[in-house]
Amino acid sequence: MIELVSVNKIYSKGPHQIAASNNISCTIQEGEFVAIVGKSGSGKSTLLNLLAGLDTATSGKILFEGTDISSFNANQYAQHRLNNIGIIFQSFNLIFSKTALENVMLPLIFAGYSTAARKQKAQQALEMVGLGDRMQHKANELSGGEAQRVAIARALVNDPKVLLADEPTGNLDSATTQEILDILLSLKTRGKTIIMITHDQEIAAQVADRILTIKDGLLSE
Amino acid sequence: MARQNLWRTRLRTMLTLIGVIIGIGALISMVSFGIGLERNITDKFKSNDLFTSLTISTKAFNFKGGPRGRNKPEQKTESAVPLNDSLITVIQKRPEVAIAYPRLTIPVRAALYHDTSETNLGSLPMSMAKYPPYNQLYDGRYFSSDSALEAIVSLDFLRQLGLEVCTKDKLAHYQQTDTALTLALSDTLIGKELSLYSASLKSTSPFAMMGGIENMIGEEETKVKIVGILKEEQFSGPAMREEIILPIATAKKMPSLGFDRISDMISNKNKGNQYASIYVKTKSMDDLGKLKKFLDKQKINYFAVDDGLAEMKKAFLILDSVLGIIGLISLLVAGFGIINTMLMSILERKREIGIMKAVGGKNRDIRMIFFFEAGFIGLVGALGGISLGYGLTRIANLIVNNQYMKNADEFVDMFSFPWWLIGGSVLFSIIISLLAGLYPAIRASSIHPIDALRQTG
Ligand SMILES: Nc1ncnc2c1ncn2[C@@H]1O[C@H](COP(=O)(O)OP(=O)(O)OP(=O)(O)O)[C@@H](O)[C@H]1O
Ligand SMILES: [Mg+2]
Numbered sequence: 235m236i237e238l239v240s241v242n243k244i245y246s247k248g249p250h251q252i253a254a255s256n257n258i259s260c261t262i263q264e265g266e267f268v269a270i271v272g273k274s275g276s277g278k279s280t281l282l283n284l285l286a287g288l289d290t291a292t293s294g295k296i297l298f299e300g301t302d303i304s305s306f307n308a309n310q311y312a313q314h315r316l317n318n319i320g321i322i323f324q325s326f327n328l329i330f331s332k333t334a335l336e337n338v339m340l341p342l343i344f345a346g347y348s349t350a351a352r353k354q355k356a357q358q359a360l361e362m363v364g365l366g367d368r369m370q371h372k373a374n375e376l377s378g379g380e381a382q383r384v385a386i387a388r389a390l391v392n393d394p395k396v397l398l399a400d401e402p403t404g405n406l407d408s409a410t411t412q413e414i415l416d417i418l419l420s421l422k423t424r425g426k427t428i429i430m431i432t433h434d435q436e437i438a439a440q441v442a443d444r445i446l447t448i449k450d451g452l453l454s455e
Numbered sequence: 456m457a458r459q460n461l462w463r464t465r466l467r468t469m470l471t472l473i474g475v476i477i478g479i480g481a482l483i484s485m486v487s488f489g490i491g492l493e494r495n496i497t498d499k500f501k502s503n504d505l506f507t508s509l510t511i512s513t514k515a516f517n518f519k520g521g522p523r524g525r526n527k528p529e530q531k532t533e534s535a536v537p538l539n540d541s542l543i544t545v546i547q548k549r550p551e552v553a554i555a556y557p558r559l560t561i562p563v564r565a566a567l568y569h570d571t572s573e574t575n576l577g578s579l580p581m582s583m584a585k586y587p588p589y590n591q592l593y594d595g596r597y598f599s600s601d602s603a604l605e606a607i608v609s610l611d612f613l614r615q616l617g618l619e620v621c622t623k624d625k626l627a628h629y630q631q632t633d634t635a636l637t638l639a640l641s642d643t644l645i646g647k648e649l650s651l652y653s654a655s656l657k658s659t660s661p662f663a664m665m666g667g668i669e670n671m672i673g674e675e676e677t678k679v680k681i682v683g684i685l686k687e688e689q690f691s692g693p694a695m696r697e698e699i700i701l702p703i704a705t706a707k708k709m710p711s712l713g714f715d716r717i718s719d720m721i722s723n724k725n726k727g728n729q730y731a732s733i734y735v736k737t738k739s740m741d742d743l744g745k746l747k748k749f750l751d752k753q754k755i756n757y758f759a760v761d762d763g764l765a766e767m768k769k770a771f772l773i774l775d776s777v778l779g780i781i782g783l784i785s786l787l788v789a790g791f792g793i794i795n796t797m798l799m800s801i802l803e804r805k806r807e808i809g810i811m812k813a814v815g816g817k818n819r820d821i822r823m824i825f826f827f828e829a830g831f832i833g834l835v836g837a838l839g840g841i842s843l844g845y846g847l848t849r850i851a852n853l854i855v856n857n858q859y860m861k862n863a864d865e866f867v868d869m870f871s872f873p874w875w876l877i878g879g880s881v882l883f884s885i886i887i888s889l890l891a892g893l894y895p896a897i898r899a900s901s902i903h904p905i906d907a908l909r910q911t912g
Contacts, residue, residue, distance in 0.1 A: 288813065288904045309817050316815025327810050327908060341814040388814060 235264040235427055236285065236396070241294030241304075243280050243451075254280035255291070256451035264395070267418070267428045269442035270453075271435055277451040278431040282400050285429065286321055287311030316344055320389025324401035326381040328373035334360060334384045335369040341392045359387035363417055379410035386417055390426075397421065399430040403437065415441050471789075471796040472836050475884060478789035479840020482782025483880050484848050484870070489775035491871035496767075506740050509759035510558065511546075511733040511750065513538055536755050538730045546735055549749065551742030556580045557730035559706045564652040564674075565612070565699060567681075572615040576651065577697025578706030586736065588686050594622060594641035595683030602704035606649050607683040612698035613644070620644065620684060641684055651677045651699070655710030675710045786884070790891040793832055797825060797895035801902075808899055809907025818900040825899045829892025830885050837884035841877055848872075 619636035
């Protein structure tokens, strides 16, 4: 489903060059739950951003269902994210001033759904993550676990094939972490392809079909 | 969604909005003052015949090329066509002409009760009844026929006789003001008899002439009934200089020593058929120009006062532009306020922009959101500004009418709000706001999503 061929991402700061992704090649199958582990600064987020099209590779190819997305422009990437990819962040990235429901409805605005359809789909997504009773709460009134569940609902609402999660449990205690992991596992059973970043080997071992390790931009199984 | 984003930076948005409101308020009250002034003045002109009438005369008037010397002096002398009834008939038949009639001006001594006054007497045909100011008399009615023994008099004439006239409902107001004149209710004057004494030739025989002027000229009395009282006019046309007006046939029958009869007597030509002048009223201002062309071709002398109109229109255009530019500048200042507010809000909402991009928002979507916000500020600002401008002008009207125009008969609205001004300022405000939002919107949409998401907030 996703194939990386000799992907490099090089940041240059004056004379210094940092290879955040160093000649990465790998393949991710449809329906797989892949965990990427590595220390801080090893290049995990960089890799995820390349997959999400939030950033572009310095060189190499990224194939999504056979299409090379590495040469996409900003609009094509946006469309790609809208249709195919849901992203979950460590810091939730909700719009605080809005309700849970409005946050989940946001992608559907860009997808061009009517208000009624947006509402209905967003409600369904929120119920799926167990937040049917928190829909009208403002995002800044939610607990960390609730906020991350809203973020998952938002990532799912337009029915993407792939979920990218960047340390989704990094800000949560162990009980809530388990709740979130359970939700992700249930999504895997529904056929979603999940790529999750974590620095916690245990978590990776618990949920992932496959663990990829990254160190100084170099990826290994 | 955009609306809610706006409330997030509520205070700054409110201040920006106030800027737009003041800008539009200034623009609309300035321009409405200009338009109102123009309307009030042109209405005054339209309510009399200044710009739809001219006077045909035997001799050329020397007003053209007057003190400012803008027009070349005309080389006209005697009119090529005699001013007689057949000329009136020709002119009357022209499509642009509403009425044409001879001007008869007779000096008389008028007596009402025990007071007398020397004045000029004019005459009008029945057909003038439907034109201002005769269709809106202060009190009373127009003549019943061209030969009725009736008169319409002016308020000024009655003042010369020591009478300050008022209607019943205005009585209380007048009783408070100090005046040396006797207060008289207008309806008590209607129907009163007016005696007109005009000079007449007793005899033109050489013997009488030798006996001295007293033997030639006598005074004859004509009794008429006052049927109407003319309103006061700030700008009066040529036909309204007379203070007493009689029906035309009645005036023709009056014994007089007017210019036309003396000229009849001396020149002895076109006897009884030549008038000193003919008054012509056209159907519209445009028609006046057409008629002038016709008269020029026929080498007929005339005098019209509409030449000042074009100058006046130009002056109003300049006034409107100056007032408009002042309003425009305040709106432009408000436009910079919008740019500032939106750039600030982009900084504050960088994270939000990043989120929108991360969930699939295209650059165009983000531009539209900021654009919409700018347009929303423009629309609300315009509506607020129109209300503000309208409110201010109402207050200005009240103050001016109460303080400075206490004695005016009618409430004067100094401002005018035509629909094009209201619609135009809404449109204008939105356009300015959208233009102001253009750069911030492009800036917002070109923020890199990763940079935007890195911001903690
Ligand atoms: N915009 C940038 N400019 C320069 N260097 C960058 C930029 N973004 C990331 N880097 C560098 O690239 C390397 C990889 O960073 P990345 O964010 O991918 O690490 P990470 O594995 O996600 O770390 P963490 O676990 O702390 O989130 C780091 O050394 C970082 O300093
Ligand atoms: Mg990271």
